[in-house]
Amino acid sequence: RFREYSPEQLYAETRIDELYFIATNGGVTFGGGEPCLRQQFIREFRELCGPAWQLNLETSLNVPTSNIKTLLPVVNALIIDIKDMNPDIYRDYTGQSNALVLENLRLIAETGRQSDCIVRIPLIPGYNTDTDRENSRKALEALGFTRFDLFTYQIRKH
Structure with missing residues (x-):
């Protein structure tokens, strides 16, 4: 069972580590589900913790652009799970379009x-190849992205 927090409750629980966060350039990473669907929560949390904490998002970026516009001034870094830049591979794996991404x-x-971004480009067995992943990296580099996390998904057989 999950516990639901208000921004104030989360801040009350995490501020015990404030001195540590400030000393180490640490803070809070909002992950999934999809944190970019809770942009108002994250904005309110930033107002409570102030500018000294590092706030990160772990996101697929498959959300309305207005959500990202709201969050960019609020967060320090994004860890982006891109799946694959190729729309057909993305759709085959996720069942969705990557147009918003x-x-x-x-x-x-x-x-x-x-x-401020680390882009995760996985090798997804049965969906993309090393060549596809290299094409994704090149497309991202053309947009100016330079920090990548290349890894292989572990597909579990049921």
Whole structure:
């Protein structure tokens, strides 16, 4: 069972580590589900903790662009799980379009925030190849992204 927090409750529980966060450039990472669907919560949390804490998002970026516009001024870094830049591979694996992902990547590039991003490009057995992954990396580099996490998904057989 999950416990639901208000921004104030989360801040009350995490501020015990404030001195540690400030000394180590640490803070809070909001992960999934999809944290970019809770942009108001994250904005309110930032107002409570102030600018000294590092706030990170672990996101697929498959959310409305307005959500990313709201969050970019609030967060320090994004860990982006891109799956694959190829729309057909993305759709085969996720069942969804990556049009919003591509739009949000362009938005991040236009605001000059590429160096605040780590882009995770997985090798997904049965869905993409090393060549596909290299094509994704090249497309991201063309947008100015330079920090990548290349890894292989472990597919479990049931």
